[in-house]
Amino acid sequence: MRVAAWTAMAIRNRKSPSPSEAQGIVGTVRFARRDKEHAALRPGEIAIVDLPDLDSQQAEALIDRRVRAVINVSRSSTGRIPNVGPQTLAHAGITLIDVTQSDLGSRLKSGDTVRIEAGKVFKDEILVASGDELDQERTSTDLAAAESGLATRLDSLAANASDHIQREHAMLIGGATIPRLRTKLRRRPVVVVSRGHDDVADLRGLRRYINDSDPILIGAGAGADLLLESGYQPRIVIGALDNLSDKAIRAAGEVVVTTASGRVDMPERLEKHGKEVVTFVSSGADDDLAILLADTNEAAVIIHVGGPADLSQFLDRAPTEAARMFVSRLRAGSKIVDAKAVHHFSSDRMSLWPIWLLLLAGVVAVATAVGVTPVGNDWFDSIGSQISDFGNWIKGFFS
Numbered sequence: 001m002r003v004a005a006w007t008a009m010a011i012r013n014r015k016s017p018s019p020s021e022a023q024g025i026v027g028t029v030r031f032a033r034r035d036k037e038h039a040a041l042r043p044g045e046i047a048i049v050d051l052p053d054l055d056s057q058q059a060e061a062l063i064d065r066r067v068r069a070v071i072n073v074s075r076s077s078t079g080r081i082p083n084v085g086p087q088t089l090a091h092a093g094i095t096l097i098d099v100t101q102s103d104l105g106s107r108l109k110s111g112d113t114v115r116i117e118a119g120k121v122f123k124d125e126i127l128v129a130s131g132d133e134l135d136q137e138r139t140s141t142d143l144a145a146a147e148s149g150l151a152t153r154l155d156s157l158a159a160n161a162s163d164h165i166q167r168e169h170a171m172l173i174g175g176a177t178i179p180r181l182r183t184k185l186r187r188r189p190v191v192v193v194s195r196g197h198d199d200v201a202d203l204r205g206l207r208r209y210i211n212d213s214d215p216i217l218i219g220a221g222a223g224a225d226l227l228l229e230s231g232y233q234p235r236i237v238i239g240a241l242d243n244l245s246d247k248a249i250r251a252a253g254e255v256v257v258t259t260a261s262g263r264v265d266m267p268e269r270l271e272k273h274g275k276e277v278v279t280f281v282s283s284g285a286d287d288d289l290a291i292l293l294a295d296t297n298e299a300a301v302i303i304h305v306g307g308p309a310d311l312s313q314f315l316d317r318a319p320t321e322a323a324r325m326f327v328s329r330l331r332a333g334s335k336i337v338d339a340k341a342v343h344h345f346s347s348d349r350m351s352l353w354p355i356w357l358l359l360l361a362g363v364v365a366v367a368t369a370v371g372v373t374p375v376g377n378d379w380f381d382s383i384g385s386q387i388s389d390f391g392n393w394i395k396g397f398f399s
Contacts, residue, residue: 024117025095027068030110041065046114048104050074053312054085054096062089069095069116073104076134080312082146087139096139097121099131153315160323168282171292172331177281178296183235183254185297189215191339192294193223193234194287196306197313198340203230203305205343212346215303218294221286223306224248238293239286241266249273256280258289285321288328295332302332305339 025046032038033050035058041047043066051058052074062070076086076098089096097119101107107128108114108121115122119133134142170176191210193203203226210217210232219227221239225248228234237248238256241264249255255275257264260283264270270277282289287306294302308314308325315322329336 024115025069026113026115029071029108029112029114031105031108033073035061038062038065041067044068046071046116048073048108051076051085053078053081053083054089056084056088059085059088059092063092063094067094069097071097071099071104071116071121071129071131073099073102077139077142077146078312079142079146079149080315081310082143082150084143086134087136087143090134090136090139096134097131098134099129101129101131104129150315153319156319157315157322157326160319161326164320164323164327168327171282172327175296178292179256179278179280181236181254181256181278181293181297183216185216185294185299187298187300189213189301189303190218190294190299191215191303191305192218192220192287192290193227194220194285194290194304194306195222195226196287197309199223199226199306200230202339202343203227206303206305206339206346209303209342209346216294216299218290219248219252220290223287224252226306236293238280238290241269243286246273249275254278256293258282258284258286284324284328285317288324291328291332291336295335299335301337302335303337303339303342307338309338309340 027044027046029046029048030041031048032041033048038047038061041062045065045067046069047062047065047067048071049058049062050073054072054076070089076096077083086096095116097116099121108123112123114128115125119131120127121129132138165172171178191206193199209215216236217227217232217234219225219234219237221243222245224234224237224239225245228247228251233251233253234248235253236256237244237252237254239258241257241259244255244257246269249270250273252275255270256278257270258280260281262279262281264277264279267277280289280293282292287304291302291304308316314325317325
């Protein structure tokens with residue numbers, strides 16, 4: 001009993017190691033999951049980020065904040081693309097750890113002091129997270145593997161694209177089987193909306209552009225429902241019939257059904273809405289065929305909502321689908337624009353203060369010009385007398 005009591009007392013009285021005694025990296029953590037939150041990081045802190053496929057620009061931003069270590073709740077290198085961000089941090093001597101816990105936010109908060117050792121994160125000497133520490137050797141190996149994998153996927157993309165062009169050259173070069181629409185797209189801007197990467201945010205970012213420019217809205221497959229949910233009515237919906245909802249068909253001004261066989265299954269779905277159907281005989285994703293449709297019908301510009309934002313997202317599709325996507329965008333050429341780019345240019349609002357300053361300068365200039373004339377002198381004398389009389393009235397009111 002005495003031994004057990006002494007042991008329990010010793011455990012209670014045992015102190016955690018001081019920062020000088022602790023092994024590894026000791027510092028204050030700060031959550032900076034988004035790029036814009038990096039400005040809040042202070043020198044010597046441990047940044048907790050959420051940056052899949054950490055790129056060089058993100059790594060340089062962390063280096064500029066002079067952090068001691070980085071804990072990434074996403075994989076810093078997924079292998080999809082050869083990103084050099086992890087290697088950049090390693091060369092700068094900044095420890096990078098990919099943690100496996102998804103609930104790190106409930107275990108730590110900004111301002112906590114932690115200790116990092118061998119990929120493990122301790123708070124008050126209690127293990128709160130663990131993961132893989134990406135040192136220079138590991139980052140070099142991951143980068144080489146990603147480069148090799150990317151080369152293989154690009155070779156596959158090139159082969160599939162070449163095969164697709166050979167099989168569909170009549171459509172891709174001459175526009176065969178691509179229907180002409182009743183809706184006039186010639187020299188009109190077109191917005192193709194599909195379900196995909198950042199689709200909701202992209203469409204929200206185009207609200208000002210859509211209100212100002214009145215583009216033709218095309219819903220590709222489930223993208224038509226996204227338009228309706230956002231308060232817009234699609235002028236055209238396009239896709240395989242299974243991908244088009246009754247609500248979208250009913251709301252659309254024109255319906256284009258894509259079919260590889262040339263036959264439309266379940267035509268009664270269209271008949272009950274009283275819609276004349278245009279068929280597009282081809283295989284492929286709804287958004288890719290929508291881009292080909294807009295290009296062939298001579299749209300001035302084609303803005304894509306829900307499209308891939310970078311190479312890794314582009315190559316996330318199956319090889320044959322990625323090849324079709326590549327060829328459709330290659331055919332559209334300079335017409336195709338990402339929604340994020342349009343949002344960037346259309347969201348810049350001119351500040352009002354230069355306008356007010358210009359108006360004020362004009363008023364002062366006119367007043368000065370009038371003031372040097374005999375009539376102006378009489379006006380200013382009259383105004384001065386009225387101001388003096390008003391001042392005397394106020395003094396009399398309070399006396």
